[in-house]
Amino acid sequence: GENVEQHPSTLSVQEGDSAVIKCTYSDSASNYFPWYKQELGKRPQLIIDIRSNVGEKKDQRIAVTLNKTAKHFSLHITETQPEDSAVYFCAAGSDKIIFGKGTRLHILP
Amino acid sequence: EAQVTQNPRYLITVTGKKLTVTCSQNMNHEYMSWYRQDPGLGLRQIYYSMNVEVTDKGDVPEGYKVSRKEKRNFPLILESPSPNQTSLYFCASSLTVEMNTEAFFGQGTRLTVV
Numbered sequence: 001g002e003n004v005e006q007h008p009s010t011l012s013v014q015e016g017d018s019a020v021i022k023c024t025y026s027d028s029a030s031n032y033f034p035w036y037k038q039e040l041g042k043r044p045q046l047i048i049d050i051r052s053n054v055g056e057k058k059d060q061r062i063a064v065t066l067n068k069t070a071k072h073f074s075l076h077i078t079e080t081q082p083e084d085s086a087v088y089f090c091a092a093g094s095d096k097i098i099f100g101k102g103t104r105l106h107i108l109p
Numbered sequence: 110e111a112q113v114t115q116n117p118r119y120l121i122t123v124t125g126k127k128l129t130v131t132c133s134q135n136m137n138h139e140y141m142s143w144y145r146q147d148p149g150l151g152l153r154q155i156y157y158s159m160n161v162e163v164t165d166k167g168d169v170p171e172g173y174k175v176s177r178k179e180k181r182n183f184p185l186i187l188e189s190p191s192p193n194q195t196s197l198y199f200c201a202s203s204l205t206v207e208m209n210t211e212a213f214f215g216q217g218t219r220l221t222v223v
Contacts, residue, residue: 006151009149034212036212043215043216043217044152044199044214046211046212089152097154097212098154099144099151099152099154100151101150101151102151
């Protein structure tokens with residue numbers, strides 16, 4: 001069946017450095033690729049999304065890139081801050097959205 | 110305020126005792142779904158509904174039922190809960206399937222089955 005792989009499962013970066021999380025997907029019909037952030041004890045919330053007709057999208061310190069040929073997409077967070085510490089989920093799909101297993105991001109002081 | 114509301118937030122029950130977790134959204138969204146979140150496994154979809162009276166199985170539907178009699182409500186039913194259904198459950202809604210828009214999640218329901 002359809003699958004979304006997310007790496008790494010845990011990521012620690014020094015405050016101010018960049019963080020990159022990568023995902024691959026199997027369903028070539030996927031046309032929607034959202035990223036969600038889940039802070040401890042909270043619900044997942046959308047931080048950025050991209051559709052298959054766009055290769056890159058940026059929103060302040062967050063950017064997402066999409067390579068449809070290779071079926072992978074990535075989340076880039078620049079100038080990381082303590083409040084970026086959370087679990088991040090990628091997802092992919094069309095009528096059915098499948099989530100990756102998540103990446104726990106730690107921002108080190 | 111636009112929101113997705115789940116109840117209860119916390120529930121401890123015994124094996125075999127039927128329970129229902131309610132989910133309601135006030136955004137007139139067509140698409141609603143249920144997920145369970147377990148450590149190391151991420152968010153796995155249980156059931157989803159593309160509109161009233163239209164429901165379909167997600168990736169882990171065994172042991173669960175849903176109904177969508179009204180657009181705003183999408184209850185999750187566990188007819189005979191078992192300990193392996195101990196998990197954190199999230200309901201989510203989004204505008205339409207075709208539009209592929211943001212999913213709004215409820216606050217979550219932490220279920221423990223003993």
